[in-house]
Amino acid sequence: MSGMPRAAWHGQSRVPRPLRRAGTATRSQVLGALLLAALFVGLLPIAQASISVRDDTGKLVLLAHPAQRIVALSPQLVELSYAAGAGSKLIATVQHADAPSAARKLPRVGDAFALNLEAIASLKPDLILAWKSGTPPRQIDTLQRLGIPVYWSQTDSLQAIANTVRRIGELAGTDAVASPWVRDFDARMAALRARYARQAPVRVFYQVWGDPLMTVGGPQLINQAIDLCGGVNPFAALPLLAPSISREAVIAADPQLIVAASSNADALDAWTRDSEVSAVRHRQLVLLNPHQLPRMGAQVLDGVAQLCAAIARTRSIDGGR
Numbered sequence: 001m002s003g004m005p006r007a008a009w010h011g012q013s014r015v016p017r018p019l020r021r022a023g024t025a026t027r028s029q030v031l032g033a034l035l036l037a038a039l040f041v042g043l044l045p046i047a048q049a050s051i052s053v054r055d056d057t058g059k060l061v062l063l064a065h066p067a068q069r070i071v072a073l074s075p076q077l078v079e080l081s082y083a084a085g086a087g088s089k090l091i092a093t094v095q096h097a098d099a100p101s102a103a104r105k106l107p108r109v110g111d112a113f114a115l116n117l118e119a120i121a122s123l124k125p126d127l128i129l130a131w132k133s134g135t136p137p138r139q140i141d142t143l144q145r146l147g148i149p150v151y152w153s154q155t156d157s158l159q160a161i162a163n164t165v166r167r168i169g170e171l172a173g174t175d176a177v178a179s180p181w182v183r184d185f186d187a188r189m190a191a192l193r194a195r196y197a198r199q200a201p202v203r204v205f206y207q208v209w210g211d212p213l214m215t216v217g218g219p220q221l222i223n224q225a226i227d228l229c230g231g232v233n234p235f236a237a238l239p240l241l242a243p244s245i246s247r248e249a250v251i252a253a254d255p256q257l258i259v260a261a262s263s264n265a266d267a268l269d270a271w272t273r274d275s276e277v278s279a280v281r282h283r284q285l286v287l288l289n290p291h292q293l294p295r296m297g298a299q300v301l302d303g304v305a306q307l308c309a310a311i312a313r314t315r316s317i318d319g320g321r
Helices: 006-010 025-041 075-083 101-105 117-122 137-145 158-172 175-196 221-228 247-253 300-318
Strands: 051-054 060-063 070-072 090-092 127-131 150-153 202-206 257-261 285-288
Touching: 051 158, 070 075, 075 101, 075 127, 075 158, 117 137, 127 137, 127 158, 137 150, 150 158, 158 175, 158 221, 158 300, 175 221, 175 300, 202 221, 202 247, 202 300, 221 300, 257 300, 285 300
Parallel strands: 070 090, 070 127, 127 150, 202 257, 257 285
Antiparallel strands: 051 060
């Protein structure tokens, strides 16, 4: 593989890149007509807004009433919408949004590379949930010019996931479902932190991609999960979400545990010849569920618990050295 597709964070394989431009006069005319209509209708005056929520970019999202027709533009935002009690209000999503099972029936309006703007506009959504690290921003700009409210989500921490569920609940008028979910999430996270606090540190190498070799840097949510579990990421000082690194750098760091979230049974086989690495010597090469921790959706704490258990096993075998 020559590089990591954006979808790799969800344990997905590369998908064909759709056309980025409409490419026909008919589609351009459709968008032009929609934009013209938006100019006559006008945007919602702030005075009429009964719901005001600030998104992860700091922008206020204003709604006159709870959203009833929501388009969620990433798999994790679909999961978090269901967690917030707003699953029944979803009218479309993107490729690879397969959880929960009810989401598989939703119409698809694009993928990680491009969106079908005409299809989205024709559905007449009253709220779009966009992913800051993945949704094409220029296409979202076009939808915003149509007067469609957009909530930008950036789930870069465990707390951000809980915040996203709470805010979706506010926007959709489903606080009665979202609030208990958030309380349970916070309690589970606190329990994990308490259980693994003050444990002997374990050096953990998290492999995001094998070729080129990539890991998680300090700003990545998975780095926070490693820390919560009492692990130490040797590459936490790197400022990128998914920095490329050399094999030699990993060997020099001598991780006690090597993990990857993958459905490919051989994802870590390339390390088995490096017997000088503690993780290899003690057979601590572990595959995690690809639909939990890396997706950063409603099941993320299940993934964190799986990671913590793997680190705890390594600690007992390797003595936490």
